[in-house]
Amino acid sequence: MRPCPICSKGNVLLIEIIPLLGYNDYPINGPYILSQCGDCGFYYGNVSASQTDLDNYYINLSKYENIDTIAMGSGGITPLDQMRLQKTFRNVLKYINDKAISILDVGCANGGLLHVFQSNGYLNIHGNDPSRICALRTKQNLGCIVYEGSFFKVDFERTFDLVTVTHVLEHVIDVLGFMRKILSILNEDGIIYLECPDANSYNKVIHSPNQEFNTEHINHFDSSDYYNLAFILDVEYIDSGSISFSTETNNEYFASFGVLRKRKVDHSNDKFRRDSTTDHAIKDYLKSSFMAMVNLLNCSEFNRGNRIFMYGIGQLSFKLIAMLESMNCNLILYDGDTRNKGKKIGNYVVQYGNDIVFENFEADDVILICSIISFTSIKNSLITFFNDSKKVAPNFISIQDLM
Ligand SMILES: [Zn+2]
Known part of the structure; x- marks a missing residue:
């Protein structure tokens, strides 16, 4: 102690x-x-x-x-x-x-x-x-x-x-x-x-x-x-x-x-x-944080059995991962910082951000961008990346929209 x-x-x-x-x-x-x-x-x-x-x-x-x-x-x-x-x-x-x-x-x-x-x-x-x-x-x-x-x-x-x-x-x-x-x-x-x-x-x-x-x-x-x-x-x-x-x-x-x-x-x-x-x-x-987290976890995106590709693994993701893991959500983790490539969070292995384009996305998969400050710029650069690779991007959701 x-x-x-x-x-x-x-x-x-x-x-x-x-x-x-x-x-x-x-x-x-x-x-x-x-x-x-x-x-x-x-x-x-x-x-x-x-x-x-x-x-x-x-x-x-x-x-x-x-x-x-x-x-x-x-x-x-x-x-x-x-x-x-x-x-x-x-x-x-x-x-x-x-x-x-x-x-x-x-x-x-x-x-x-x-x-x-x-x-x-x-x-x-x-x-x-x-x-x-x-x-x-x-x-x-x-x-x-x-x-x-x-x-x-x-x-x-x-x-x-x-x-x-x-x-x-x-x-x-x-x-x-x-x-x-x-x-x-x-x-x-x-x-x-x-x-x-x-x-x-x-x-x-x-x-x-x-x-x-x-x-x-x-x-x-x-x-x-x-x-x-x-x-x-x-x-x-x-x-x-x-x-x-x-x-x-x-x-x-x-x-x-x-x-x-x-x-x-x-x-x-x-x-x-x-x-x-x-x-x-x-x-x-x-108390306010607890209520905000409850609202987040009640979102349909976390409760319909779909795959959630979390992009941008930082402090907010650390708390979400702990909660979503206990809800048995299907999480796949990506981060844009090369230094985090291959690192583990619990039993999850973090993959390198740009490699997300090689995933085979299904219709109800979502990419959850976990940065409040940089949501738009990350989303835009990922969309460009998908377009350049001639792949169809799945739906993007932002933490801010869910809160
Ligand atoms: Zn003291």
Whole structure:
């Protein structure tokens, strides 16, 4: 059992078990066990993987390496992602006042946030990423030092004035170890800027059922959790809050942020802060997700014994596969990313996307495209592919139509 990542206590409440079936080589690939700390109130996934398992996963499987599959969170490659990073940058600016400060961006992906710092005159920038390709790309694009490898293992051999960690900490098993490593490379009075998905806002937009509880996001921060981190680490709490970004589906995406300073503070009279509205947000999100999933599973497409060719195997598919398998549906899995070719999900073998054209389709077969963002572009490219091969395409259905 995973103790609380913030306060290390073992007073764990089981909140929900969410069926999920991921790629067999993922360190987190079984049901998602959503838990809450009975002491500090933190919500987290009770996973059995180790930090080393996760480190290796991010070294080998970084989704940001493949330019074809990137979207939100890519590190500034899409216009929307550039807007997101501009907003984060402006948020960080409230807590710094000197362009000469040394900055380290942990989990810099393709260097998007560092690029914004650089183009605003902050030239003392450094990156760190577990992915070799991301580290190289950032180094080439920005001409700055990028430390390649797991943040836990890199020897930085220097200290920094500002460490930014955006959309990284929700992926980490050993949160306190991660924070202590930051403190070890931070100058006295240095600033830590943390940003993660906002658990207090999960229920505001349901992108797809239980999307926030997935094979990568195992910590669920609201703004009070950053205070609790400062309290546990005996450093100064500066600020926390929520900011929102636009997404490809025209919905808002909400992030929580926290700002801490490396300065000894007497916390002996403090206690944990709890935001009870987060309890409501999580309950509400689970309920809405459950209803959305029930609606999906009641669709005739899943209940008439036809073959379902699932195309695009990601987080939503992982939950659908777990449910459809238990309903004995006839599933065949395809994914457009060559790196997933031949991989297994439970007993299913994932086939390479373009090979779908070689299937002998029957009249009531359907191709279910499991990407909400890219449904139209995937459908159009598959239709072109069928036409070029002089084959008749079966019916396409989108998850969005079914929900
Ligand atoms: Zn706790």
